[in-house]
Amino acid sequence: MKLINTYQCKYPGISIFEDLITPAMYYIGELWEHNKISVADEHLATAVCDMIISQLSILSEGTESNQKIMLLGLEEEQHYLGLRMVGIVFKKHGWDVKYLGPNLPLGHMLNFIDVWKPDVVGVSVALPYRLPTLIKYVESLEELHSPPQILVGGRMAEKIARIDHIQSDYLHIMNNLTMVENWIQERNTETREEKEFNGISTK
Structure with a gap:
């Protein structure tokens, strides 16, 4: 959670999604499409992104x-x-x-x-x-x-x-x-x- 808060300071608002998580997801997808990582690797990376998104969801209010x-x-x-x-x-x-x-x-x-x-x-x-x-x-x-x-x-x-x-x-x-x-x-x-x-x- 501390690491997520640190990144939120660097990437405020939706920029943490646009500039950090989304590019990471696309990069993972490209690696998988070119057989440079396994399905297990892709699932692990997705799980990490999912965990971060879950933490950010808790913090979102309006x-x-x-x-x-x-x-x-x-x-x-x-x-x-x-x-x-x-x-x-x-x-x-x-x-x-x-x-x-x-x-x-x-x-x-x-x-x-x-x-x-x-x-x-x-x-x-x-x-x-x-x-x-x-x-x-x-x-x-x-x-x-x-x-x-x-x-x-x-x-x-x-x-x-x-x-x-x-x-x-x-x-x-x-x-x-x-x-x-x-x-x-x-x-x-x-x-x-x-x-x-x-x-x-x-x-």
Whole structure:
């Protein structure tokens, strides 16, 4: 914990994720893809990053915004550390966060949405062959009676932004955590202004 606090002084705010943990995760992934480390090595490195993120999650607090986000990995998508970092950023801005983990089947996602009714659904896509699954999830979310906003991130985020047939008014591509934080701030401002307007109009 002392070491984490030391790094937080050097990397304040989300920069500890952007400048330290995310590059480390990508580097680990590249080593694994090129067979320079074993699966066991990759799992160990992931566990270390996961432990650090867990400690940072305990420290994250924010003013309540009364907005809700659920975070999940697509079916068969096992990468999840990015989602956990996104959850911390939302939590810092006062959002109610439900992290449902990796590899969540489409039907289970829709059932949870029906019960919890989140304002936003965030998904992660790390590998190119998950894109057809992503399209299926996005289309299912769009077909809901009250579709949530959809945030998509992960290593494939930039490629997704260039695919015309999965563009949507509800879809927002997040290439990094800075984009996520900016989006949250804009959303919180819009929600606050809407509440103030409604309060005035009902008097």
